[in-house]
Amino acid sequence: ADAPPESLKEDGRPKWDNKFQYLLSCIGFAVGLGNVWRFPYLCQIHGGGAFLIPYFIALIFEGIPLLHLELALGQRLRKGSIGAWSAVSPYLGGVGVGSWVVSVLVSLYYNTVLTWVMWYFINSFQEPLPWSVCPLNENRTGFNEECYESTAVNYFWYRKTLNITPDITENGTLQWWLVLCLAACWAIVYLCTIRGIETTGKAIYVTAIFPYLVLTIFLIHGLTLPGATEGLAYLFTPNLNSLKNPRVWLDAATQIFFSLSLAFGGLIAFSSYNPPKNDCEKDAVMVAIVNCLTSLYASIPVFSVLGFKATTGYWDCLDRNIISIINKFDLPEQSIMRQNYTTWIKLLNSSHPEKIAALKLKSCNLQEFLDQSVSGTGLAFIVFTQAVILMPASQAWAILFFIMLFSLGLSSMFGNIEGVFTPLLELKIISKSIPKELISGIICLIFFLMALCFTLGSGSYWIDIFDSYAGSLPLLVIAFFEMTGVAYVYKIKRFSEDVKWMTGRKPNLYWQITWRFISPLLLLIVFVAFVTLQIQKPASYAAWNPKYEDFPMKEEKVYPPWVLAICVLLAALPCIFVPLVAFFHLIKRTLRSKDPSSVPPEVFSCQVAIS
Amino acid sequence: YAWDANEEYLFKAMVAFAMRRYSSKSTTQISNVLLCNVTDRVSFWFVVTDSAKNVTTVPGSEVEAAIRMNRNRINGAFLLNDKTLQFLKISSTISPPVEPSTPVWLIVFGVVLCLTVAGIIFLIVQGIQRRKKKNKESSDTENLEEKCEVTVTIENGIPCETLDLKAGHINGVYAADDERFASL
Numbered sequence: 001a002d003a004p005p006e007s008l009k010e011d012g013r014p015k016w017d018n019k020f021q022y023l024l025s026c027i028g029f030a031v032g033l034g035n036v037w038r039f040p041y042l043c044q045i046h047g048g049g050a051f052l053i054p055y056f057i058a059l060i061f062e063g064i065p066l067l068h069l070e071l072a073l074g075q076r077l078r079k080g081s082i083g084a085w086s087a088v089s090p091y092l093g094g095v096g097v098g099s100w101v102v103s104v105l106v107s108l109y110y111n112t113v114l115t116w117v118m119w120y121f122i123n124s125f126q127e128p129l130p131w132s133v134c135p136l137n138e139n140r141t142g143f144n145e146e147c148y149e150s151t152a153v154n155y156f157w158y159r160k161t162l163n164i165t166p167d168i169t170e171n172g173t174l175q176w177w178l179v180l181c182l183a184a185c186w187a188i189v190y191l192c193t194i195r196g197i198e199t200t201g202k203a204i205y206v207t208a209i210f211p212y213l214v215l216t217i218f219l220i221h222g223l224t225l226p227g228a229t230e231g232l233a234y235l236f237t238p239n240l241n242s243l244k245n246p247r248v249w250l251d252a253a254t255q256i257f258f259s260l261s262l263a264f265g266g267l268i269a270f271s272s273y274n275p276p277k278n279d280c281e282k283d284a285v286m287v288a289i290v291n292c293l294t295s296l297y298a299s300i301p302v303f304s305v306l307g308f309k310a311t312t313g314y315w316d317c318l319d320r321n322i323i324s325i326i327n328k329f330d331l332p333e334q335s336i337m338r339q340n341y342t343t344w345i346k347l348l349n350s351s352h353p354e355k356i357a358a359l360k361l362k363s364c365n366l367q368e369f370l371d372q373s374v375s376g377t378g379l380a381f382i383v384f385t386q387a388v389i390l391m392p393a394s395q396a397w398a399i400l401f402f403i404m405l406f407s408l409g410l411s412s413m414f415g416n417i418e419g420v421f422t423p424l425l426e427l428k429i430i431s432k433s434i435p436k437e438l439i440s441g442i443i444c445l446i447f448f449l450m451a452l453c454f455t456l457g458s459g460s461y462w463i464d465i466f467d468s469y470a471g472s473l474p475l476l477v478i479a480f481f482e483m484t485g486v487a488y489v490y491k492i493k494r495f496s497e498d499v500k501w502m503t504g505r506k507p508n509l510y511w512q513i514t515w516r517f518i519s520p521l522l523l524l525i526v527f528v529a530f531v532t533l534q535i536q537k538p539a540s541y542a543a544w545n546p547k548y549e550d551f552p553m554k555e556e557k558v559y560p561p562w563v564l565a566i567c568v569l570l571a572a573l574p575c576i577f578v579p580l581v582a583f584f585h586l587i588k589r590t591l592r593s594k595d596p597s598s599v600p601p602e603v604f605s606c607q608v609a610i611s
Numbered sequence: 612y613a614w615d616a617n618e619e620y621l622f623k624a625m626v627a628f629a630m631r632r633y634s635s636k637s638t639t640q641i642s643n644v645l646l647c648n649v650t651d652r653v654s655f656w657f658v659v660t661d662s663a664k665n666v667t668t669v670p671g672s673e674v675e676a677a678i679r680m681n682r683n684r685i686n687g688a689f690l691l692n693d694k695t696l697q698f699l700k701i702s703s704t705i706s707p708p709v710e711p712s713t714p715v716w717l718i719v720f721g722v723v724l725c726l727t728v729a730g731i732i733f734l735i736v737q738g739i740q741r742r743k744k745k746n747k748e749s750s751d752t753e754n755l756e757e758k759c760e761v762t763v764t765i766e767n768g769i770p771c772e773t774l775d776l777k778a779g780h781i782n783g784v785y786a787a788d789d790e791r792f793a794s795l
Contacts, residue, residue: 101769125719187731188727191727327654436738
């Protein structure tokens with residue numbers, strides 16, 4: 001009789017169709033919305049091209065070692081985050097649980113951001129674009145007041161999309177259009193992750209490659225726009241003085257860390273489906289480099305478009321001034337052009353200063369327009385949408401842009417969901433007879449119901465909280481424990497042997513030094529600096545309040561105490577599992593140490609090395 | 612285009628036309644419209660006189676109302692729009708944005724949702740079919756194995772019990788070979 005093939009008989013574990021799928025999944029997970037809307041912003045405010053120096057230093061000493069560690073760990077132990085860390089040492093099981101909790105929290109709010117992207121996408125099919133004109137007020141005499149005082153783009157985002165409340169304590173109601181889009185987003189996520197990597201592996205071909213196509217199209221189009229060169233020069237002009245500010249180094253370190261999606265457990269899950277003998281070292285270096293190059297590549301079209309927008313704003317300012325001057329002085333049309341505006345102003349100021357003063361001309365400064373830097377949702381939904389209106393064929397550009405954002409976010413969602421899914425399937429609580437489709441369906445349904453709270457009027461304030469507290473600090477803590485756990489509990493020597501078994505060569509001096517000393521130290525410094533900076537500034541948020549006296553400026557408000565308590569809870573919850581599980585195992589061991597037939601932990605660890 | 616006497620003539624004609632339409636009297640002539648203070652900016656003042664009432668000017672409010680009524684015709688005559696041909700003190704009425712009966716986004720959303728649900732149903736059905744096939748196959752192979760055993764027992768003529776493979780006996784010849792290999 002034929003014996004069944006070894007691999008299937010061993011663990012029945014699903015595997016990737018080919019190596020390319022695995023690499024694309026890792027790259028898709030790492031390359032996300034942050035590469036498009038956070039990296040260019042950081043580059044801009046931290047001295048342009050000079051920011052690349054701390055960025056690459058952080059990559060070499062923090063990003064790549066940690067990435068290699070996670071991929072190697074998952075590949076060796078062939079388990080999701082909870083199982084893998086429990087296998088390294090029962091005391092470190094809390095690290096896996098913490099990763100799992102972070103993945104749950106991030107999945108909840110990340111898909112709501114995708115909901116906003118989808119909402120803009122389906123609205124991009126309208127001619128003219130709904131965010132280009134203000135709606136009229138009730139008696140049709142003028143424009144809607146809120147829209148008129150701010151801009152049409154702002155109005156569409158804050159009122160028509162979010163229907164935002166002026167305060168985080170005012171919950172508002174569920175916005176039905178957002179609930180519909182949220183349902184659609186979770187349905188799409190379910191469709192792609194229905195059978196785990198079997199289905200995400202097929203979907204990733206589209207969602208990981210498509211953004212690059214669109215970025216290239218935007219690159220070519222962006223470079224042809226007027227003012228693109230100003231934007232690019234502004235972005236890349238290095239200002240080496242900014243390197244003296246420690247904030248820049250901290251931002252570089254945190255950006256690398258969050259950009260590579262480390263400590264989520266998703267990378268461990270992905271690599272656990274690999275064949276055991278796979279070169280994880282090359283994979284890690286490749287994924288990290290592709291991620292960084294994508295950030296750089298994405299910042300070029302982003303800044304071309306921002307430069308175009310600034311230039312157009314500057315020209316509009318000039319044109320308005322020119323019209324008022326021409327009207328006042330009854331000069332012939334086309335006598336003052338943008339080029340000779342400054343000479344005319346000087347002339348008129350010397351001859352008729354009181355008339356010029358009476359006009360109350362706004363000073364037009366291109367630098368000021370370029371300085372209006374935005375990151376995050378503001379960049380995508382306010383600045384970029386405004387720039388798109390100014391382009392010809394704006395519908396097509398809007399559709400392309402939002403599909404690209406959706407693909408970027410979706411491929412990152414796959415990693416998050418896999419980080420939740422894989423450990424759940426390995427825990428004994430779910431019996432094997434339940435089909436995978438049902439489990440993923442139940443998970444997606446539960447997440448959808450929980451994420452409904454983000455579709456309330458105050459939802460976007462809560463998403464900011466989740467992003468700042470759940471998606472930042474716990475990751476640093478977990479990564480620190482990951483690194484020290486492998487370096488000092490599992491021991492680097494044994495880990496190097498494992499890596500040698502998998503890749504065929506021993507990790508060289510660079511890996512040894514970074515794993516043992518540099519990366520844990522760096523993570524500790526980053527963590528301490530991050531916490532110090534967070535504590536120093538009072539926890540506040542910017543609220544959109546139409547009744548505010550300085551409207552359309554945002555109102556600075558302080559979080560009420562119960563919200564602060566939730567913030568602390570979000571940051572502490574994943575971290576608390578690390579000592580909790582260790583404590584639990586310690587209790588278990590002391591209770592069992594009275595029983596002589598118990599298995600000592602060293603033998604348990606040896607079993608892992610041999611299998 | 613350059614502003615010259617012909618354009619001025621057209622303007623006077625348009626204002627006269629507007630007055631005629633508004634008041635429905637056919638008495639306003641082009642000569643009733645007077646322009647003054649024409650500047651290079653191309654801005655000027657104009658009045659409309661009423662020849663029936665002894666060269667008095669028509670009240671400004673009437674002229675305003677007439678022009679407002681025929682604004683688009685006047686704009687069209689000059690190939691200009693509200694922004695480029697401005698009548699001071701006559702603000703333009705804003706046309707409301709076009710709103711289709713069904714919001715466009717709802718249609719696109721429906722398409723996206725239908726595609727997704729279709730995909731989900733397809734994959735679920737595929738999964739169920741695969742599982743049914745696997746169950747059938749495994750029960751088939753089980754039957755096949757049983758049949759094989761039965762066949763072997765009958766065909767060979769040698770009952771399986773004599774060839775009891777479960778209780779393995781070590782063949783002495785092979786054991787000697789093993790020792791030879793172990794020394795390497």
